[in-house]
Amino acid sequence: MMLLINRISSWTDQLDKLDFVALFALRLYLAPVFWFAGMNKLQDIDNVAAWFGNSDWGLGLPFPELLAWLATLTEVGAAVLLVAGLAVRWVSIPLIVTMLVAIFAVHWPNGWQAVADPNSPFASQDINEVTHRLNMARQLLQEHGNYDWLTARGSFVISNNGIEWAVTYLLMCLVLLFKGAGSYLSVDFYIKNWLTKR
Numbered sequence: 572m573m574l575l576i577n578r579i580s581s582w583t584d585q586l587d588k589l590d591f592v593a594l595f596a597l598r599l600y601l602a603p604v605f606w607f608a609g610m611n612k613l614q615d616i617d618n619v620a621a622w623f624g625n626s627d628w629g630l631g632l633p634f635p636e637l638l639a640w641l642a643t644l645t646e647v648g649a650a651v652l653l654v655a656g657l658a659v660r661w662v663s664i665p666l667i668v669t670m671l672v673a674i675f676a677v678h679w680p681n682g683w684q685a686v687a688d689p690n691s692p693f694a695s696q697d698i699n700e701v702t703h704r705l706n707m708a709r710q711l712l713q714e715h716g717n718y719d720w721l722t723a724r725g726s727f728v729i730s731n732n733g734i735e736w737a738v739t740y741l742l743m744c745l746v747l748l749f750k751g752a753g754s755y756l757s758v759d760f761y762i763k764n765w766l767t768k769r
Contacts, residue, residue, distance in 0.1 A: 591760075594753030597743055598653040604740060605653070605666065609646030616643060630676045642669055653747075656757020663748035670741035678734040685735040686728045695731060705729050 612619045616639055622628075623642075624635025632638050645665045652662045683693035687701040695701070709727060712718045721727075752759040 590750070591753030591755050591757075594747070594750055595656070595756040597746060598656060598659065598752065598757075601666075601740065601743055601747075602650045602653040605646040606650035609643050609648075609650065612639065612643040613647065616640070619643070632672075632676065641665075642672075645669055656752035656759050657762075659747050659752035659757065659759055663744045666744045667741060667748065670737050670744060673737045674734045674741065678732060678737055681731055681733040683735055684731040684733040687731040688728075693735075695733070701729050701731070 619642075620636045620639035622635075623630050623632045623639050625631065629635075645662075646669065649662045649666050652658050682695040684691055684695060687698060687705070688694060689698045689702050705727065709718070712721060712727070751757075754760045
């Protein structure tokens, strides 16, 4: 039994040496998420600022122009830095703040689910109403549209716009904050080595 435990421990020690692969994959996964979110904001920054500031139909945040620009530049800049693996721990901090604002100011009232799914243990309380609406939409499309063509590459869903994806991105950013960019495939790794040798 002790031999087995030692072998497992040795194997996991070897696996630790390859953690840079997972960190690189995490960075490459998050980069386009933040790039497209930031670029979408940038293309319509005036409306984003209005949405940030308006308390009737928006978020009602203070300093909406400043916050809109900070969120936009954070997302676009972070995407570039994540790909390069440069200042990853530092850029994770404003990304975490951005995700916390998204979770609590935007998605929180909608519950957990990003996509409404009646089979989920986290289904919202109005899931029966959501399911009814989805079934009605499908029925209309089957009667009056080319339903087979419309669903050839996926099925229709109702976006619940819950906190699920924002929490997922938050957790990914927390991993990058605590673990960094990883070895070999990041600029941070080579900067650290260069500074250590000096």
